[in-house]
Amino acid sequence: MVIDIDNVTKSFRVGSGFFLQGRKKIFALDEVSFHLRENEILGIVGESGSGKTTVARCILALTGIDEGRIEIHGDDIQSASRQKRRELRNHFAIVFQDPAANLNPRQRVKNSIMRPLILKGVSQKEANKKAVEAMEKVKLDARYLQSFPHELSGGQQQRIAIARALVLEPDVMILDEPTSALDISVQAQILNLLLDLQEEMKMSYIIITHDLNVIRYVCDRVVVMYMGRVVEIASMKEIDENPRHPYTRMLLESSPVLDPRDRENRDIQEIGEAKYIYNPTSCNLVGRCPHESDICSQARPPLEEVQDDHFVACFLQK
Amino acid sequence: MNTLLELKDLSIDYLVKDGKLSAVNSLNLSINRGEIFALVGESGCGKTTVAFSIMRLLQGNEQTSGEILFEGEDLLTLEDGRIEKIRGKHIGMIFQNPLDSLNPVYTSGNQVAEAILLDEKDKHVVMEKLLKLYEDVRIPDAPERIHSYPHELSGGMRQRVMIAMMLSRNPQLLIADEPTTALDVTVEAQILKLLKELRDDYGSAILLITHNFGIVAELADRVGIMYAGELVELADVVEIFHHPVHPYSKALMASLPRMTKEEGRLATLDGTVPRIIGEFKGCRFSNRCALAQKRCFVDTPSLLEIRPGHFVQCHNEEVLRGY
Numbered sequence: 001m002v003i004d005i006d007n008v009t010k011s012f013r014v015g016s017g018f019f020l021q022g023r024k025k026i027f028a029l030d031e032v033s034f035h036l037r038e039n040e041i042l043g044i045v046g047e048s049g050s051g052k053t054t055v056a057r058c059i060l061a062l063t064g065i066d067e068g069r070i071e072i073h074g075d076d077i078q079s080a081s082r083q084k085r086r087e088l089r090n091h092f093a094i095v096f097q098d099p100a101a102n103l104n105p106r107q108r109v110k111n112s113i114m115r116p117l118i119l120k121g122v123s124q125k126e127a128n129k130k131a132v133e134a135m136e137k138v139k140l141d142a143r144y145l146q147s148f149p150h151e152l153s154g155g156q157q158q159r160i161a162i163a164r165a166l167v168l169e170p171d172v173m174i175l176d177e178p179t180s181a182l183d184i185s186v187q188a189q190i191l192n193l194l195l196d197l198q199e200e201m202k203m204s205y206i207i208i209t210h211d212l213n214v215i216r217y218v219c220d221r222v223v224v225m226y227m228g229r230v231v232e233i234a235s236m237k238e239i240d241e242n243p244r245h246p247y248t249r250m251l252l253e254s255s256p257v258l259d260p261r262d263r264e265n266r267d268i269q270e271i272g273e274a275k276y277i278y279n280p281t282s283c284n285l286v287g288r289c290p291h292e293s294d295i296c297s298q299a300r301p302p303l304e305e306v307q308d309d310h311f312v313a314c315f316l317q318k
Numbered sequence: 319m320n321t322l323l324e325l326k327d328l329s330i331d332y333l334v335k336d337g338k339l340s341a342v343n344s345l346n347l348s349i350n351r352g353e354i355f356a357l358v359g360e361s362g363c364g365k366t367t368v369a370f371s372i373m374r375l376l377q378g379n380e381q382t383s384g385e386i387l388f389e390g391e392d393l394l395t396l397e398d399g400r401i402e403k404i405r406g407k408h409i410g411m412i413f414q415n416p417l418d419s420l421n422p423v424y425t426s427g428n429q430v431a432e433a434i435l436l437d438e439k440d441k442h443v444v445m446e447k448l449l450k451l452y453e454d455v456r457i458p459d460a461p462e463r464i465h466s467y468p469h470e471l472s473g474g475m476r477q478r479v480m481i482a483m484m485l486s487r488n489p490q491l492l493i494a495d496e497p498t499t500a501l502d503v504t505v506e507a508q509i510l511k512l513l514k515e516l517r518d519d520y521g522s523a524i525l526l527i528t529h530n531f532g533i534v535a536e537l538a539d540r541v542g543i544m545y546a547g548e549l550v551e552l553a554d555v556v557e558i559f560h561h562p563v564h565p566y567s568k569a570l571m572a573s574l575p576r577m578t579k580e581e582g583r584l585a586t587l588d589g590t591v592p593r594i595i596g597e598f599k600g601c602r603f604s605n606r607c608a609l610a611q612k613r614c615f616v617d618t619p620s621l622l623e624i625r626p627g628h629f630v631q632c633h634n635e636e637v638l639r640g641y
């Protein structure tokens with residue numbers, strides 16, 4: 001097991017908005033458990049606000065947690081010493097959605113890529129060599145090492161961000177909406193690149209996205225989140241062929257078809273929008289779920305294995 | 319006549335530092351009444367420029383030639399008063415970010431009412447119409463929501479308010495420029511459904527501008543594929559998805575994630591959309607085209623009808639035959 005997330009809760013206090021009377025507690029993560037296996041590509045999917053980015057930040061211990069435990073190769077990163085944390089973080093690389101946010105605009109690409117190496121004490125010459133190798137890996141001409149980010153296209157910037165992530169030879173890459181800002185032809189390039197790299201370097205990925213078509217193409221397993229809670233975990237194939245949670249089905253039904261001949265068969269339900277309501281004695285989907293029954297607002301459905309390696313948090317699946 | 323909007327030989331150049339940037343070149347297309355026409359292409363292809371030129375919203379650093387005929391009237395040569403009337407009444411537009419077009423200091427209901435007031439003076443009727451519109455666009459708790467300011471609404475709700483505003487005028491043409499790009503798929507699906515109902519119930523034609531083929535597959539009747547300011551292919555939506563002919567359309571279709579990694583790798587297209595400054599000879603796609611021949615770098619191709627209603631702009635005989 002590469003990462004093991006066990007019952008993690010993370011809340012934020014949010015200030016007085018128009019709808020929030022006084023300061024309220026928002027549970028960005030609410031008893032979240034899942035793990036990342038060796039050499040797998042795990043997708044996390046859910047609407048915005050479901051806690052996907054927060055999970056990534058907690059795994060890297062960029063933010064603390066209220067409760068639970070996060071282990072990286074068996075080591076608890078959240079309660080580790082600073083020194084140990086830094087060591088554990090070396091296992092990771094992270095790439096964000098906005099290509100520009102991944103790179104320092106005032107630094108040449110070369111410096112951006114070499115910096116993490118230099119910080120680690122690698123010699124200038126060695127760092128240079130590694131930067132050239134990283135460029136090869138992401139299939140970019142080495143002359144772009146001399147460029148500034150603004151001179152590059154979005155797709156090139158995202159490749160550089162991946163190159164930079166790779167120089168420390170991580171065994172896990174966390175990608176937060178890596179292709180959402182890109183055109184589809186560029187998206188295809190980046191997805192293929194990620195798949196090639198994973199095969200070549202035997203890494204594991206966590207890919208966060210709201211695009212189920214992307215998840216279907218690249219992922220082995222999928223974690224579906226809704227309002228801070230995990231509602232379903234299963235292999236991609238299972239999610240596709242046998243989705244068990246009503247929310248997972250909602251996402252699949254909303255996902256664009258990519259074939260105009262399929263559109264007539266679709267019936268988009270008026271399901272409203274995700275709304276954050278915290279109620280420890282009710283399912284979060286109450287009010288939005290087409291299959292609601294009395295029990296749903298009386299207790300919280302626990303995440304349970306309903307089939308081999310297929311977990312669902314829904315009373316109606318019993 | 320069935321044609322509502324007709325672009326005739328429309329060319330738009332931006333005057334930029336290094337010369338004249340050709341953003342739209344000799345564009346010819348027409349949109350029928352009640353039709354959903356999608357204009358697609360990678361970013362920088364000129365889609366928004368087309369939309370803005372129809373609305374006469376370009377900023378003034380451009381040179382436009384050709385005609386934009388709306389019900390036979392050339393919008394490009396209309397006087398300002400008349401164009402404003404058409405914009406207010408017959409052509410509406412919604413953008414990617416509705417916050418840009420909503421006024422932050424007025425409640426959402428106020429702004430929709432404003433639009434209704436253009437042709438209805440009776441306060442009670444206005445209120446009735448307002449609530450009905452909120453219902454039509456499925457905004458829950460309408461009597462309360464009309465008092466919300468734009469920033470108090472979610473992205474999806476704002477887009478619904480924009481659509482309500484459009485409906486109030488019952489425009490013959492709605493231009494939607496990346497209307498769901500900032501939204502979650504669940505909300506996107508509902509907005510798309512709403513746009514379809516708008517066409518079905520109100521009979522509005524929609525010019526849908528997007529780089530998202532999922533939206534095209536969901537909504538469009540006909541599709542125009544744009545590349546570097548030109549239309550390279552134009553056909554019925556099923557034709558475009560199942561029998562794309564132009565090498566660029568083919569490449570785009572092949573890059574859609576419609577399979578799993580076990581089944582293979584997606585096809586890719588190297589390079590980027592060129593910025594074309596000044597005179598250009600040849601096909602604009604030639605430097606990225608795997609099938610380019612000598613002539614593609616010299617002669618400018620024109621749009622040919624290869625089958626009834628299916629147009630392609632390509633020199634290559636085999637491409638044109640290959641079906």
Ligand SMILES: Nc1ncnc2c1ncn2[C@@H]1O[C@H](COP(=O)(O)OP(=O)(O)O)[C@@H](O)[C@H]1O
Nearest residue numbers: 012014026028047048049050051052053054055
């Ligand atoms: N630093 C923060 N302060 C307050 N609230 C936060 C913070 N970070 C995240 N949140 C809240 O936590 C929830 C989950 O956010 P996030 O993890 O960004 O979701 P996602 O990435 O799935 O869109 C949201 O309601 C968000 O507003």
Ligand SMILES: Nc1ncnc2c1ncn2[C@@H]1O[C@H](COP(=O)(O)OP(=O)(O)O)[C@@H](O)[C@H]1O
Nearest residue numbers: 332334341360361362363364365366367368593
């Ligand atoms: N106001 C402007 N001034 C100069 N160039 C512009 C302006 N607006 C757009 N462009 C350029 O025109 C081309 C087409 O842009 P646009 O119509 O926005 O494309 P799309 O909507 O397809 O992404 C691009 O090269 C863009 O940089």
Ligand SMILES: [Mg+2]
Nearest residue numbers: 052053054176
């Ligand atoms: Mg996020």
Ligand SMILES: [Mg+2]
Nearest residue numbers: 365366367495
């Ligand atoms: Mg645009």
